[in-house]
Amino acid sequence: MKLVRFDDNRLGVLQGDQVRDVTPILDALAPQAWPAPHGDALIAALPDLLPRIAAARDGAPSVPLASVRVRSPVARPSKIIAAPVNYLLHREEALASAEINYGMPVKTIDELGLFLKSNTSLVGPSDGVLHHLPDRRIDHEIELAVIIGRTARNVPRDDALGYVAGYTIGLDMSVRGTEDRSWRKSLDSFTVLGPALVTADEIPDPNTLDFTLSVNGEARQASNTRLLVFDVAKLICYASDSYTLYPGDVILTGTPEGVAPVEAGDEIQCWIEGIGDMHVAVHAPGVAA
Ligand code: MN
Numbered sequence: 001m002k003l004v005r006f007d008d009n010r011l012g013v014l015q016g017d018q019v020r021d022v023t024p025i026l027d028a029l030a031p032q033a034w035p036a037p038h039g040d041a042l043i044a045a046l047p048d049l050l051p052r053i054a055a056a057r058d059g060a061p062s063v064p065l066a067s068v069r070v071r072s073p074v075a076r077p078s079k080i081i082a083a084p085v086n087y088l089l090h091r092e093e094a095l096a097s098a099e100i101n102y103g104m105p106v107k108t109i110d111e112l113g114l115f116l117k118s119n120t121s122l123v124g125p126s127d128g129v130l131h132h133l134p135d136r137r138i139d140h141e142i143e144l145a146v147i148i149g150r151t152a153r154n155v156p157r158d159d160a161l162g163y164v165a166g167y168t169i170g171l172d173m174s175v176r177g178t179e180d181r182s183w184r185k186s187l188d189s190f191t192v193l194g195p196a197l198v199t200a201d202e203i204p205d206p207n208t209l210d211f212t213l214s215v216n217g218e219a220r221q222a223s224n225t226r227l228l229v230f231d232v233a234k235l236i237c238y239a240s241d242s243y244t245l246y247p248g249d250v251i252l253t254g255t256p257e258g259v260a261p262v263e264a265g266d267e268i269q270c271w272i273e274g275i276g277d278m279h280v281a282v283h284a285p286g287v288a289a
Helices: 022-026 041-057 090-098 157-161 232-242
Strands: 004-006 012-014 016-023 060-066 081-082 115-117 144-149 164-172 190-199 210-215 218-226 250-254 267-272 276-283
Touching: 004 115, 012 022, 012 041, 022 041, 041 190, 144 210, 144 232, 144 267, 157 232, 164 250, 164 267, 164 276, 190 250, 190 276, 232 250
Parallel strands: 081 250
Antiparallel strands: 004 012, 004 190, 012 016, 016 060, 081 115, 144 164, 144 250, 164 190, 210 218, 210 267, 267 276
């Protein structure tokens, strides 16, 4: 099933180019006392809700996806975890280009570990990316995004994929420069997820997916997740050894070669096999989506 969050926090099931509006299902979410527990309440409840969503779907009203405002399918992750340099050809291009490496050593995930992006950097495709710093190089990075489905700690590698609620397309927007990743990649709108959370049953092997990114129709990135240095199971295992993972937590798996700058006015087109297409506009600072 492909779940979308749209307009004013409505819940939909994506079928082709139509969204079945199953928002009344959200009434089943229990009210939360303060302080709310870590994680996203909808993702945490999905195991119970998915059968009800499936039952409601066929009789639900539908609207064209193109007519709605598509939000991030995860509303409130407790954290956005990201993998640095997890494709070797991206490492090679970073080593070869001073405009990417800025004189910083280019190591791989084995040495760098993981990093965190600000939760408030998260937006959906219809929100678009804000080009906050016209004088700085800001790059696109397409990444398979893993959405954790249940609380996890010290997950054995063989069990790791069982903790996944689903997958979506991620954009890890990045200012190039000497600053720490947690600044360069955490500006408002610098994490885009969408258009749908594709439940894990539809993607039995996340480590064989083709994906592409174009800007204004010009091909920039194309790879396959089989080229991940740390594959999806190893990333979950590694992340859960460091952090307790909560429902809705996001793991951005890293980007391949082909990173390049965007400017205000550009449109970024992303595609991942089994997930679909995501189009994201780049806006000038101060311009509302
Ligand atoms: Mn990245």
